[in-house]
Amino acid sequence: MAPDEIIARKLNVNGIVQGVGFRPYIYQLACMHQLTGEIANTSSGVAIHVEGSRENIDLFCKCLTTNLPPLAYITGIDEAPDIVRELNAFSILPSTPDLKRSTLISPDVSVCDDCLKELFDPTDRRFAYPFINCTNCGPRYTIISDIPYDRCNTSMKHFVMCDPCQSEYDDPQNRRFHAQPNACAVCGPQVTLHGSDGGLISCENPIERAARFLKEGKILAIKGLGGFHLSVDACHTAAVERLRRRKRRKEKPLAVMSPNLEAICRYASMTSEEKALLTSFRRPIVLLSKKKPCLLSDAVSPRNLTIGVMLAYTPLHYLLMDQEFTALVMTSGNLSEEPIAIDNADALNRLSGLADYFLMHDRQIYLRSDDSLVRHVAGADRVIRRSRGIVPMPVFLRRPLPSVLACGAELKNTVCLISGSRAFLSQHIGNLENSAGYDFFCMTIAHMQRILDITPHFLACDLHPDYLSTRYALEQQQAGMELVRVQHHHAHIVSCMAENRIHGKVIGLAFDGTGYGADGAIWGGEFLIADETGFDRVGHLAYVSMPGGAATIREPWRMAVSCLYSVFGENMQNLDIPLFREIDPKKLTFLQDMVAKDINCPRTSSMGRLFDAVAAIIGIRYTVAYEGQAALELEMLADDGESGSYPFEWLSEDGYQILPHPIIQGVVRDTENGVLPAVVSARFHRTLICMTAALCREIRRNSDLNRVALSGGVFQNALLLNGLIRELSTEGFTVFSQSVVPTNDGGISLGQAVCAAGNRDKSD
Numbered sequence: 001m002a003p004d005e006i007i008a009r010k011l012n013v014n015g016i017v018q019g020v021g022f023r024p025y026i027y028q029l030a031c032m033h034q035l036t037g038e039i040a041n042t043s044s045g046v047a048i049h050v051e052g053s054r055e056n057i058d059l060f061c062k063c064l065t066t067n068l069p070p071l072a073y074i075t076g077i078d079e080a081p082d083i084v085r086e087l088n089a090f091s092i093l094p095s096t097p098d099l100k101r102s103t104l105i106s107p108d109v110s111v112c113d114d115c116l117k118e119l120f121d122p123t124d125r126r127f128a129y130p131f132i133n134c135t136n137c138g139p140r141y142t143i144i145s146d147i148p149y150d151r152c153n154t155s156m157k158h159f160v161m162c163d164p165c166q167s168e169y170d171d172p173q174n175r176r177f178h179a180q181p182n183a184c185a186v187c188g189p190q191v192t193l194h195g196s197d198g199g200l201i202s203c204e205n206p207i208e209r210a211a212r213f214l215k216e217g218k219i220l221a222i223k224g225l226g227g228f229h230l231s232v233d234a235c236h237t238a239a240v241e242r243l244r245r246r247k248r249r250k251e252k253p254l255a256v257m258s259p260n261l262e263a264i265c266r267y268a269s270m271t272s273e274e275k276a277l278l279t280s281f282r283r284p285i286v287l288l289s290k291k292k293p294c295l296l297s298d299a300v301s302p303r304n305l306t307i308g309v310m311l312a313y314t315p316l317h318y319l320l321m322d323q324e325f326t327a328l329v330m331t332s333g334n335l336s337e338e339p340i341a342i343d344n345a346d347a348l349n350r351l352s353g354l355a356d357y358f359l360m361h362d363r364q365i366y367l368r369s370d371d372s373l374v375r376h377v378a379g380a381d382r383v384i385r386r387s388r389g390i391v392p393m394p395v396f397l398r399r400p401l402p403s404v405l406a407c408g409a410e411l412k413n414t415v416c417l418i419s420g421s422r423a424f425l426s427q428h429i430g431n432l433e434n435s436a437g438y439d440f441f442c443m444t445i446a447h448m449q450r451i452l453d454i455t456p457h458f459l460a461c462d463l464h465p466d467y468l469s470t471r472y473a474l475e476q477q478q479a480g481m482e483l484v485r486v487q488h489h490h491a492h493i494v495s496c497m498a499e500n501r502i503h504g505k506v507i508g509l510a511f512d513g514t515g516y517g518a519d520g521a522i523w524g525g526e527f528l529i530a531d532e533t534g535f536d537r538v539g540h541l542a543y544v545s546m547p548g549g550a551a552t553i554r555e556p557w558r559m560a561v562s563c564l565y566s567v568f569g570e571n572m573q574n575l576d577i578p579l580f581r582e583i584d585p586k587k588l589t590f591l592q593d594m595v596a597k598d599i600n601c602p603r604t605s606s607m608g609r610l611f612d613a614v615a616a617i618i619g620i621r622y623t624v625a626y627e628g629q630a631a632l633e634l635e636m637l638a639d640d641g642e643s644g645s646y647p648f649e650w651l652s653e654d655g656y657q658i659l660p661h662p663i664i665q666g667v668v669r670d671t672e673n674g675v676l677p678a679v680v681s682a683r684f685h686r687t688l689i690c691m692t693a694a695l696c697r698e699i700r701r702n703s704d705l706n707r708v709a710l711s712g713g714v715f716q717n718a719l720l721l722n723g724l725i726r727e728l729s730t731e732g733f734t735v736f737s738q739s740v741v742p743t744n745d746g747g748i749s750l751g752q753a754v755c756a757a758g759n760r761d762k763s764d
Contacts, residue, residue: 035057106141107393116318135178142365159188193360194360230332404757405753407473461752463487506531508530521543525605525607546559635685646666708735
């Protein structure tokens with residue numbers, strides 16, 4: 001080719017393009033199209049320079065986004081002419097740092113099929129090596145300390161590759177080219193087995209010995225990708241019950257792991273959508289329907305029709321599951337409400353009273369990451385807990401916004417950093433109720449700001465004055481950061497709007513258990529007209545008392561007494577319902593006096609508390625062992641064939657106030673008449689659907705708004721979500737709900753961030 005026929009072009013590619021085999025893919029593509037040039041990682045993605053004929057370069061650019069490596073994800077490509085440098089070949093250059101960092105980091109993903117074949121191939125040099133990986137699989141986010149994503153910036157920097165591994169790492173034609181966790185049994189991390197006192201158990205195969213202990217009913221702490229799991233054989237009832245006692249997790253369902261879909265089919269049913277979720281490279285926990293009878297121990301998921309299931313996702317898991325287990329309990333390695341353990345020494349210190357043995361390894365985890373939790377409902381995959389396999393993929397916003405750090409809620413906490421049109425939600429941090437949780441919260445913020453190179457211009461937090469996240473924000477404000485405080489339910493609605501990339505005003509339905517209201521009361525059954533800059537509270541459940549405050553959340557019978565007193569007054573204890581036969585009359589009288597005299601009775605408009613009250617009135621739950629248990633059991637009880645409902649009404653004074661009285665009266669009347677609780681539950685759910693749709697019609701009549709956004713933890717209720725979407729759609733509304741971001745408080749930080757950035761942007 002004559003020199004004057006050669007042109008050059010430069011391309012800057014943004015997205016998940018580091019550590020996922022993108023550079024060798026480009027190398028092979030360039031060679032295929034007879035191009036010379038070079039490619040290098042930068043702190044904003046990858047930079048490509050190509051030289052050749054215009055026709056070949058055009059073909060190269062056209063093919064660039066097709067047949068991408070499995071984990072690659074392109075968000076943008078900038079192209080421009082470049083100077084011809086007369087290069088003789090195409091080469092892959094070392095990474096080059098620069099001042100701006102905007103590359104996307106891949107989440108941690110499951111082991112790929114190619115690596116699995118090698119793992120179980122006795123002739124392969126990595127046979128049975130529990131850390132086998134390549135550019136298409138393995139750890140990413142949990143082992144990175146900085147970008148660019150090179151080995152020196154990961155926890156693999158402590159392991160020097162042997163010659164065969166180094167040769168693979170250096171070969172652009174090899175699928176392990178620049179696979180940063182690349183290693184083998186000669187040069188890489190190792191698994192060891194320890195007793196509860198930390199003492200090393202010397203054995204030829206620690207994984208095989210660990211499996212033997214599990215079959216004997218022992219509890220193992222197993223170090224995984226994002227932290228430790230506590231594990232027992234899911235078919236061994238005594239072991240599961242012992243784990244519950246030690247972990248202080250009385251009834252909350254435990255997640256399980258199985259080796260393959262065939263094993264799962266032995267105890268759970270699944271749809272094609274759920275199979276796709278289970279087998280995706282993200283490998284989340286998926287909520288499935290139990291089979292009856294269920295092969296697993298009843299103690300795994302007591303009084304529950306569903307079970308959280310995931311497939312093995314690391315080589316270590318596959319080797320362990322290969323020892324003929326149908327399912328292993330894999331629950332977070334922590335005591336209740338503490339962050340999961342990630343460090344070996346910390347695990348031995350914190351979990352020695354829980355686990356009989358520890359299966360550990362010497363690859364450090366830089367950032368803990370719980371298993372993600374997903375449910376397919378109402379035609380979409382709904383993320384309930386957004387963590388391993390998903391984070392740090394951003395939510396793409398409809399427009400660029402100023403940089404902001406949002407501190408999230410007190411429960412199910414996540415934090416959010418906005419950079420331009422990308423909103424980066426952290427992994428699930430959990431409840432900020434102790435110093436360990438707060439330390440994890442602070443560490444996560446620092447880590448995200450570093451690896452994303454985002455310096456927020458200002459902060460966002462909740463209105464609640466006593467949240468630890470609010471206190472953190474106030475401390476940063478004192479250090480000079482501007483602070484915007486966002487009402488909890490407004491943040492819920494804007495979170496839904498941001499995920500769906502819509503703007504302008506919507507009718508927002510924010511239904512949850514607890515949120516600090518603008519008037520100081522506890523909100524949770526809210527009808528808002530909202531956009532990202534503000535809201536009007538146009539309707540809500542009428543206030544009722546919460547006798548004992550937070551104690552009401554743990555003891556739903558208290559909420560029942562409050563609702564019953566508001567309807568029947570002093571005569572309530574004459575009602576013929578299970579509640580008054582099961583609860584100590586002295587307690588009932590005492591609580592009734594508290595409500596009558598308004599002693600320690602904060603007001604609430606919470607939809608979640610209304611669910612609690614109904615569950616207690618019909619005798620399902622008087623106390624709960626975990627958040628939302630009464631509402632969950634009420635939902636699962638509902639009779640699918642029942643279509644009846646109860647009367648409802650609202651007052652139109654100072655906005656719409658929905659009166660609980662007709663609903664409570666209907667529930668009590670049916671209960672006294674011996675109507676089955678399953679029928680009462682179905683009628684209650686149907687009432688909420690009809691009532692909500694009717695009030696939305698009334699609001700539309702006065703506002704001309706036709707779009708409805710649904711958010712809040714109550715919309716994890718599949719019966720309510722399905723029914724309300726169907727009812728509103730039939731009425732001509734356009735309905736928006738959440739799937740990528742949790743509808744519970746795990747999505748609050750996104751709403752806070754967009755509210756704050758939108759208000760700041762507006763003020764500028």
